[in-house]
Amino acid sequence: MSELIKAGILGATGAVGQRFIEALENHPWFEITSLAASERSAGKKYEKAANWRLESRLPDSVKDMEVVPVDPKKVEADVVFSALPSGFAMTVEADFAKEGFAVASNASAYRMEKDVPLVIPEVNSDHLGLIDVQQDNRGWDGYIVTNPNCSTIVMVPTLKPLMQFGLESVTVATMQAISGAGYNGIASMAILDNVVPYIGGEEEKVETEPLKLLGEFDGTEIIDADIDISASCNRVPVMDGHTENIWAKMSQDPTPEQVKEAFLNFNPGLGDLPTEPDPVITVRNEPDRPQPRLDRNMGKGMGISVGRIREGIRYTAMGHNTVRGAAGASVLNAELLHKIGKL
Ligand SMILES: NC(=O)c1ccc[n+]([C@@H]2O[C@H](COP(=O)([O-])OP(=O)(O)OC[C@H]3O[C@@H](n4cnc5c(N)ncnc54)[C@H](OP(=O)(O)O)[C@@H]3O)[C@@H](O)[C@H]2O)c1
Numbered sequence: 001m002s003e004l005i006k007a008g009i010l011g012a013t014g015a016v017g018q019r020f021i022e023a024l025e026n027h028p029w030f031e032i033t034s035l036a037a038s039e040r041s042a043g044k045k046y047e048k049a050a051n052w053r054l055e056s057r058l059p060d061s062v063k064d065m066e067v068v069p070v071d072p073k074k075v076e077a078d079v080v081f082s083a084l085p086s087g088f089a090m091t092v093e094a095d096f097a098k099e100g101f102a103v104a105s106n107a108s109a110y111r112m113e114k115d116v117p118l119v120i121p122e123v124n125s126d127h128l129g130l131i132d133v134q135q136d137n138r139g140w141d142g143y144i145v146t147n148p149n150c151s152t153i154v155m156v157p158t159l160k161p162l163m164q165f166g167l168e169s170v171t172v173a174t175m176q177a178i179s180g181a182g183y184n185g186i187a188s189m190a191i192l193d194n195v196v197p198y199i200g201g202e203e204e205k206v207e208t209e210p211l212k213l214l215g216e217f218d219g220t221e222i223i224d225a226d227i228d229i230s231a232s233c234n235r236v237p238v239m240d241g242h243t244e245n246i247w248a249k250m251s252q253d254p255t256p257e258q259v260k261e262a263f264l265n266f267n268p269g270l271g272d273l274p275t276e277p278d279p280v281i282t283v284r285n286e287p288d289r290p291q292p293r294l295d296r297n298m299g300k301g302m303g304i305s306v307g308r309i310r311e312g313i314r315y316t317a318m319g320h321n322t323v324r325g326a327a328g329a330s331v332l333n334a335e336l337l338h339k340i341g342k343l
Pocket of ligand 1: 010011012013014015016017036037038039040041042070082083084085086088106107108148149150179180181182183184321322325326
């Protein structure tokens with residue numbers, strides 16, 4: 001590609017915003033042209049505004065960039081990646097879409113809106129057809145595309161290959177990392193030596209988002225998948241990586257070996273997206289895997305690791321919540337948008 005696509009990051013100073021910088025630094029298709037955050041940060045150099053907390057170094061290319069307010073008139077970009085708190089995202093993402101920006105959002109604000117695509121490229125890339133419906137409905141020059149909640153995205157790529165066996169119901173218990181709550185999300189005194197069996201709004205998201213993701217797009221709307229999902233969500237003292245115990249009931253009652261084969265054969269064949277993991281699902285044969293500390297960086301943090309597939313069907317899935325579950329998911333969506341000519 002001769003010219004790079006200009007990318008802005010909204011909420012660039014936060015936990016997910018930093019992951020966006022990491023994912024877009026040296027990206028073959030995108031270049032970071034704007035970093036936006038709250039009034040607290042606006043006007044400062046990025047290095048001063050953000051407290052960089054990732055293992056990787058803060059890239060030199062963004063250190064001296066001036067942070068701008070989250071305002072379409074102040075942001076220079078073709079696509080904006082949103083890592084904003086959901087309440088604020090509701091108004092501001094629409095402002096950007098009205099002004100002609102493509103918005104790739106992590107926030108939950110628009111995920112369940114009927115005319116907004118909620119997409120995992122390996123699962124439901126055809127749902128991007130909703131962009132035309134959205135622009136017709138709302139009269140926007142730009143558009144919003146969303147990616148799912150960080151727990152949903154670990155589970156749904158494993159449910160997709162089970163659809164062939166007549167998936168009827170799913171029960172899931174999550175063990176979610178503390179980075180999922182953002183840097184200021186949960187006090188260390190509350191989570192160290194502890195498990196917190198409640199994450200506000202999480203169970204509702206894990207029970208509803210998969211139905212849209214696994215649903216059928218009929219050209220005008222999504223017909224939700226007919227699956228019962230029951231979720232219990234827990235916060236555990238892990239830095240990064242959500243682990244999920246999943247029980248899946250299927251009408252054809254496959255054996256663990258058939259399920260394992262289905263996971264291994266799951267190849268959505270997108271082919272040439274820079275952030276796409278290969279394979280999407282890695283099946284671990286060791287009895288004590290997957291584990292977040294050992295497996296979260298599989299596929300540069302974009303792979304889903306699965307193990308403990310047993311009669312029932314019961315298994316464990318694990319994925320990196322701020323990479324696969326947040327910034328990497330939006331970047332992969334934007335790569336697909338570029339591939340299909342929407343960006
Ligand atoms: N963490 C995860 O694993 C994860 C996964 C999936 C989705 N998400 C979603 O991603 C979004 C960001 O999460 P996070 O964990 O990165 O949060 P975070 O660490 O608290 O960062 C929030 C960012 O938004 C900016 N911001 C906050 N209020 C603002 C306002 N009123 N106006 C303009 N900018 C504002 C902050 O700027 P300042 O630094 O200037 O305050 C900061 O850059 C949320 O919607 C979250 O639900 C998070």
